Each structure stands twice: as C-alpha cells, then as structure tokens.
Amino acid sequence: xxxxxxxxxxxxxxxxxxxxxxxxxxxxxxxxxxxxxxxxxxxxxxxxxxxxxxxxxxxxxxxxxxxxxxxxxxxxxxxxxxxxxxxxxxxxxxxxxxxxxxxxxxxxxxxxxxxxxxxxxxxxxxxxxxxxxxxxxxxxxxxxxxxxxxxxxxxxxxxxxxxxxxxxxxxxxxxxxxxxxxxxxxxxxxxxxxxxxxxxxxxxxxxxxxxxxxxxxxxxxxxxxxxxxxxxxxxxxxxxxxxxxxxxxxxxxxxxxxxxxxxxxxxxxxxxxxxxxxxxxxxxxxxxx
Amino acid sequence: xxxxxxxxxxxxxxxxxxxxxxxxxxxxxxxxxxxxxxxxxxxxxxxxxxxxxxxxxxxxxxxxxxxxxxxxxxxxxxxxxxxxxxxxxxxxxxxxxxxxxxxxxxxxxxxxxxxxxxxxxxxxxxxxxxxxxxxxxxxxxxxxxxxxxxxxxxxxxxxx
Ligand SMILES: Cc1cc2nc3c(=O)[nH]c(=O)nc-3n(C[C@H](O)[C@H](O)[C@H](O)COP(=O)(O)OP(=O)(O)OC[C@H]3O[C@@H](n4cnc5c(N)ncnc54)[C@H](O)[C@@H]3O)c2cc1C
Ligand code: FES
Ligand code: FES
Numbered sequence: 495x496x497x498x499x500x501x502x503x504x505x506x507x508x509x510x511x512x513x514x515x516x517x518x519x520x521x522x523x524x525x526x527x528x529x530x531x532x533x534x535x536x537x538x539x540x541x542x543x544x545x546x547x548x549x550x551x552x553x554x555x556x557x558x559x560x561x562x563x564x565x566x567x568x569x570x571x572x573x574x575x576x577x578x579x580x581x582x583x584x585x586x587x588x589x590x591x592x593x594x595x596x597x598x599x600x601x602x603x604x605x606x607x608x609x610x611x612x613x614x615x616x617x618x619x620x621x622x623x624x625x626x627x628x629x630x631x632x633x634x635x636x637x638x639x640x641x642x643x644x645x646x647x648x649x650x651x652x653x654x655x656x657x658x659x660x661x662x663x664x665x666x667x668x669x670x671x672x673x674x675x676x677x678x679x680x681x682x683x684x685x686x687x688x689x690x691x692x693x694x695x696x697x698x699x700x701x702x703x704x705x706x707x708x709x710x711x712x713x714x715x716x717x718x719x720x721x722x723x724x725x726x727x728x729x730x731x732x733x734x735x736x737x738x739x740x741x742x743x744x745x746x747x748x749x750x751x752x753x754x755x756x757x758x759x760x761x762x763x764x765x766x767x768x769x770x771x772x773x774x775x776x777x778x779x780x781x782x783x
Numbered sequence: 784x785x786x787x788x789x790x791x792x793x794x795x796x797x798x799x800x801x802x803x804x805x806x807x808x809x810x811x812x813x814x815x816x817x818x819x820x821x822x823x824x825x826x827x828x829x830x831x832x833x834x835x836x837x838x839x840x841x842x843x844x845x846x847x848x849x850x851x852x853x854x855x856x857x858x859x860x861x862x863x864x865x866x867x868x869x870x871x872x873x874x875x876x877x878x879x880x881x882x883x884x885x886x887x888x889x890x891x892x893x894x895x896x897x898x899x900x901x902x903x904x905x906x907x908x909x910x911x912x913x914x915x916x917x918x919x920x921x922x923x924x925x926x927x928x929x930x931x932x933x934x935x936x937x938x939x940x941x942x943x
Contacts, residue, residue: 498804499785500850523848530807530846531827543804545851571840595916596894598828600840601847684829684915 502545506631506660509544514633514656516542522658524552524567525601527594528610544658551660552605555579562664563629566605571596573604583664584779585673585692585772589620592677595684605659608641611649612686614712618645619692620675622709622717626664632657642709645716670697670704672779676772677711678764680755687712688756691744691768693776695727701781703727708740708773713748713765720747720769732777740773741766787850793818794862802849809833809844811852812859820860820889824918831917834890835859841897843916860889863896871941872896872934881930883921891917895931903939907932 500523503509513520519541523529532538546552552567555576562582564573570590573579580587593602593616607617608628621641628644630637633656641662644652653659667673673694679685690711696704708723722743730736750761786801793816802811809826812818812835824832826845833844836858863870872892875881882888891914898905898913905913910931911924919927 497785500787500804500848502851525846526848527828527846530848533805534826543848547851594828595831596898596913597831597834597841597843597916598846600837600842682915 498541498543500543500545502548504548504550506549506551509546509549509658510631510633510656512542512544513658516544517655520544522546522609524603524606524609525569527598527602528606528612546605546658549660554661557582558666560666562666564604564662564664566608566659566661567603568605570594570599570602570604574599582667583624583673585675585694585776586617586620586624586626586664589616589675589690589692592616592675604662608644608662609651609653609659611645611647611651611716613648613715613717614687614690615717616675616677616687616690616711618717619690619709619711620673621662621664621692622719623675623692623694623707624664624673625694625707626662628659629661629663630657631660636660638663642717642719648715667783668696668705670699670780670783671695672776672781672783674772674775674779676768676775678768686755689713689761689764689768690717691765691772693723693769693772695773695776695780697777697780702729702731706773708744708769710744710747710765710769713750713761718747720744722746723769727773732773737770737773740769744769789849789853791852791855791857793857794859800849804848804850806849807845808835808837808847808849808852808857811849812844818859818861822886822889824886824890828916829918830887831890831894831914832887834893834917836893836897841894858893860893863892870896871937872899872931875930875934875937876927879926879930879933881922881926887917887919887921891919891927895934899931899935899938903935903942905932905935 521540523543523545552565554565556563675692677687677690695706706727708720711717726739745766822832824830
C-alpha cells in the first residue's frame with residue numbers, strides 16, 4: 495500500500511506545483527464524494543491528495559457584469575442557497591442540487607461533478623446548454639475550455655499534468671433567456687440519471703426563439719449537444735411541430751448502453767420526452783425574464 | 784504511515800487527535816475517540832447512518848477525511864441531549880416509537896435537526912425528501928416522518 499499524503503495549499507500556484515511534482519499519483523480532492531468511494535473500492539490508489547478547498551478562488555461565487563464565476567469547490571448546498579445565481583441560471587443550479595442527498599450536497603462540488611467525468615453527471619448537460627467554460631490552472635498558466643470540449647470520455651478530461659479546474663464560468667444570461675434541467679431516475683431521489691436533459695433558450699421580442707442549446711447526459715460516453723435543436727427551434731414558437739422535431743432530434747443523438755437502469759430503446763425514447771419537457775420549462779422561464 | 788495532527792471542536796469541546804490520511808471522520812470518531820454513537824452502515828454515502836453536522840451542515844462522516852478537520856466544528860449524536868434533557872426530536876422518536884434496532888437513529892436525528900433548523904415548518908413531503916439520504920431497514924419510515932413533524936410543531940411552539 496502506498497503511503498497516502500495530504501496537502502491543503504492556499505494558493506493556485508502551490509497546488510499546481512504539488513500536482514505537477516507528483517504526476518499521475520496525485521489526485522485533486524474536493525468534496526471527496528466520488529474520490530473516497532473510488533479509493534475504498536481500490537479503483538484509484540493515489541499517493542497524494544491535494545485538497546483545493548482552502549484556495550479562496552475555488553470557493554467563491556462572483557457575479558461580474560459580463561459573466562458569472564463559480565469556484566470549482568463550491569458545494570451543491572451553497573449553490574442552492576445563492577438566490578441571485580438561481581435567478582440567473584436556474585437550470586444549472588437545479589442540476590447541481592439533484593446530486594445525492596442533503597448530506598452529499600453539503601460536500602459534493604460542481605468542479606468535482608465535472609472532473610469526475612461520469613457520463614451521467616447531472617451538472618454537465620445543464621452546463622453545456624448554458625455555454626459554461628472550465629477555467630483551468632496549470633504549469634503554463636490559465637486556460638479556458640468549453641465544458642463540452644473538456645470532457646473527452648467516460649472518466650476522462652482534457653486536464654494535463656499539473657492542471658486542475660479553478661472555476662466554471664457562465665455568460666451573463668441574455669434578456670428573455672431561460673434554462674432548465676430534468677433527469678429521469680427510477681426512484682424519486684438518490685439515484686443516477688438514466689437520461690438527463692439541459693436546455694437554454696433565448697426569445698426574440700416577438701416571442702419566437704432567437705437561440706437554443708439542448709444537451710443530453712447518460713445516453714452516450716459523454717454528454718452530447720443536440721446539434722439540430724438550435725435549427726429546429728430558432729425562428730419558431732414552441733408549437734407541436736417544433737416539439738415533435740425536437741423529440742426526434744434528441745432521440746437520434748443518443749447512442750446509449752443497455753444496463754439495469756434502462757435499455758437502449760427506453761433511454762432513446764425518454765431522451766425525446768425529456769427534451770420536450772425541459773424545453774417547455776426553459777421557455778416559460780425565458781418568457782418571464 | 785503519515786500521521787496528521789488535527790485540532791477540532793466536537794460537541795463544543797476542543798479535541799486533539801492524530802490520524803492517518805486514509806482515516807475518515809467516521810473512523811476517527813469510532814476507532815480513536817471511542818464515540819460509538821455515529822454508526823457505520825455502508826461507508827459509501829448511501830445510508831446516512833454516519834451523519835454528523837460539520838461546520839453547520841449535515842454530511843456523511845464516512846465521506847470526510849479526519850485530516851481535513853483542523854479547526855472544524857463537529858456535532859455528533861453524543862452532543863444532542865443536554866445532560867439528561869433529551870432534544871425534542873429524541874423525545875418524539877421515543878413517543879412515536881420511531882426506532883426499532885436503532886442503527887439509523889443517530890443519523891436520522893441529526894439530519895432532522897439540520898432540516899428543522901433550515902425549515903422549521905416543513906411539509907410531509909419536504910421531510911421525506913430531506914431524509915432521503917437516510918435508510919432505515921426496520922420502521923418503514925412512517926413513524927419517523929410523524930415524529931419529525933410532531934417535533935417541528937413542538938419546537939415552533941417553544942420558540943414563540
Ligand atoms: C450517495 C451518493 C449519491 C450521488 N448522487 C449523484 C447524483 O445524483 N448525480 C451526480 O451527478 N452525481 C452523484 N454522486 C456523485 C458525486 O457526489 C458528484 O459527482 C460530486 O459532484 C463530486 O464532487 P466532489 O467534490 O465530491 O468530487 P471529488 O470526489 O472530490 O472528486 C471527483 C473527481 O474529480 C477530481 N476533481 C475534483 N475537483 C477537481 C478540480 N477542481 N479540478 C480537477 N479535478 C478535480 C478528483 O480528483 C476526482 O477524480 C453521488 C455520490 C454519492 C456518494
Ligand atoms: S456509513 Fe456513511 S452513508 Fe452509510
Ligand atoms: S430502526 Fe433499524 S434501521 Fe432504522
């Protein structure tokens with residue numbers, strides 16, 4: 495057994511240096527709700543845990559004039575208590591709040607949900623729909639990547655040696671904009687998404703759609719943007735023809751697996767159903783903004 | 784093995800302990816501090832038997848490391864009664880027979896306490912959602928939910 499060490503640096507620079515020096519044997523430690531379970535199951539056996547929770551940048555929610563910055567180590571419970579953020583990006587907040595129980599919410603971070611890179615991670619479709627970007631610190635300084643490009647496969651990200659996510663940025667929500675996230679699970683609480691759907695929409699003054707982004711989780715190795723959704727919705731109202739086309743486009747985007755939670759056929763169908771439901775919620779929010 | 788020296792406040796008392804990096808808060812409480820009230824059910828965040836309040840928030844002690852806790856404030860079931868005086872939730876659990884084997888009870892009591900602090904007047908459905916991370920194999924939940932709702936009534940009355 496390796497002798498596990500723990501560090502809790504207070505600056506990004508020290509965290510990067512620690513991660514870079516330890517290489518593959520280091521793990522970022524945020525809420526630990528994925529990592530400690532994986533360590534217990536011996537899926538990962540790190541030599542060094544770098545706790546990022548003492549780095550102030552990772553713990554802040556900053557609402558700037560042009561964008562919103564959410565520190566990577568902000569917990570689900572903290573996001574849920576931020577009324578201002580909830581009003582701006584309700585879909586992103588509701589997605590993060592779906593993670594686990596109240597006890598898990600007290601620890602689970604938005605950055606951990608992203609970096610764990612589960613195909614079913616609840617925050618990810620909502621983040622992709624909202625055009626979120628991951629802010630990454632590393633030996634060569636800071637870089638920013640759209641969340642959709644950050645995730646490269648199940649459990650895989652584009653993080654290089656010594657890099658970690660310091661925060662996640664969201665654009666300032668446009669006027670007449672709204673977003674929403676829904677997932678299907680066999681129970682009502684405490685389960686992993688069979689399908690997750692996040693959608694953000696912007697309306698024109700005449701009530702037609704100006705822009706839309708739909709992303710699906712748990713139906714492919716990584717969350718997917720439904721490319722056709724924008725074309726289907728833009729210029730139109732949310733009538734039955736649009737909803738039908740949206741549902742078909744969502745189902746066509748799926749390449750899911752069969753498992754005990756849902757068959758391929760079921761997941762493909764549910765993706766279409768959730769796409770319509772989430773579109774209606776986001777649309778209503780946009781109308782009220 | 785790396786030993787880490789940690790000073791934390793547990794139920795109002797300053798406590799100093801050493802732990803290895805792998806040790807969870809649950810391990811520290813039970814193995815080193817011999818505080819057996821916090822229960823070990825699953826070790827993976829699924830059952831809530833290990834629920835404690837960490838810096839004001841309910842968490843699963845099995846998913847927290849001891850080494851993280853320097854300067855932390857922890858509340859466990861041992862701190863819930865004040866001397867011989869039970870907390871209203873504890874009394875209501877007795878009144879409603881809301882426990883059988885009792886393994887889930889410390890975790891549920893602390894989760895319910897945190898829930899009522901945030902929401903003193905919850906609906907039944909809010910209580911059920913709030914306790915979704917606490918599993919009980921014995922009672923069927925109904926008595927637990929009733930006990931929590933009844934305690935909420937009493938706690939609101941004693942406040943006003
Ligand atoms: C009972 C239970 C229920 C759950 N339910 C859900 C659910 O409904 N939906 C869902 O999506 N998830 C769920 N999860 C999984 C988990 O809680 C979430 O994925 C959570 O957001 C992970 O965050 P964390 O801070 O705990 O991550 P950690 O466990 O600390 O880290 C997870 C991984 O990401 C890496 N990492 C963390 N932060 C960073 C960073 N800033 N930069 C680089 N790498 C980083 C770590 O090294 C590790 O590999 C559940 C877990 C449990 C135990
Ligand atoms: S023992 Fe911690 S949640 Fe089950
Ligand atoms: S009383 Fe036995 S598990 Fe709840």
